[in-house]
Amino acid sequence: xxxxxxxxxxxxxxxxxxxxxxxxxxxxxxxxxxxxxxxxxxxxxxxxxxxxxxxxxxxxxxxxxxxxxxxxxxxxxxxxxxxxxxxxxxxxxxxxxxxxxxxxxxxxxxxxxxxxxxxxxxxxxxxxxxxxxxxxxxxxxxxxxxxxxxxxxxxxxxxxxxxxxxxxxxxxxxxxxxxxxxxxxxxxxxxxxxxx
Numbered sequence: 001x002x003x004x005x006x007x008x009x010x011x012x013x014x015x016x017x018x019x020x021x022x023x024x025x026x027x028x029x030x031x032x033x034x035x036x037x038x039x040x041x042x043x044x045x046x047x048x049x050x051x052x053x054x055x056x057x058x059x060x061x062x063x064x065x066x067x068x069x070x071x072x073x074x075x076x077x078x079x080x081x082x083x084x085x086x087x088x089x090x091x092x093x094x095x096x097x098x099x100x101x102x103x104x105x106x107x108x109x110x111x112x113x114x115x116x117x118x119x120x121x122x123x124x125x126x127x128x129x130x131x132x133x134x135x136x137x138x139x140x141x142x143x144x145x146x147x148x149x150x151x152x153x154x155x156x157x158x159x160x161x162x163x164x165x166x167x168x169x170x171x172x173x174x175x176x177x178x179x180x181x182x183x184x185x186x187x188x189x190x191x192x193x194x195x196x
Contacts, residue, residue: 002026010034010054022046033057033076040064055080062153062173062192065139068161075158075168083153083171083192095179101147105177108135108144138177140187145177152176152189 006029007021014035021027022043027050034057044050045066053072057079097105110118111132122129135144139152152174159167174189176182182191 005029005049007031017041019043025049028052030054040067042066045069062171065172065174067170068156068172070162072158072162072164075162075164075166075170077168077170093179095149097178098147101145104132104135104146105144108132108146136175136177138181139174139189140176140181140184143177148175149178150176150182151192152182153192154189 002024003026004024005026007024007027008031010031010033012035014032014037017032017037017040019041021030022041023046025046025048027047029052030047030050031052031054033054037055037058037060039060040055040063042064043066044064047070050070051073053070053074054076056076060077060080061083107118107122107128110116111122113119132146135146136148137144139154153171154174155169156162156172157167158164158170176189181187182189
């Protein structure tokens, strides 16, 4: 299965893409049009040889962060409910993190230092390791965090960022660790607000 170069799941009522598909590094053409997909999983960098991606006619609102690093020749995404490109001013107050989040951030930072007692002790706590395995990294300050604090999008140009022939604006999902990062002036990320 690892040697597959083309998969066509068009019109299959898929609601999610199996994570195992991200391991198919030889994949060159992936057709997922007209399903019920609401997201593309993180980990698409595994598709390093992908040239054609067809996700038209799904329920996507954003693309994952790693998406912008693919070297696609063709992308079909019309007929999705993508986040529109419109600006809204927003300055957020400082937040108070929970003790669990503060502890997780400290442990995640220390777990990369091989001289740290946390680094040496963590293997003795498999439940803690499992909980911490779902961490994210802030797109601005690169610090680790556990709870997705602020979901944002960055609009990328497919020609400029991905080297594609067509020039389209695509929303890519990024996460930030705090409103301190969000309120900085040195980025082009837009916060997402879910309206009911």
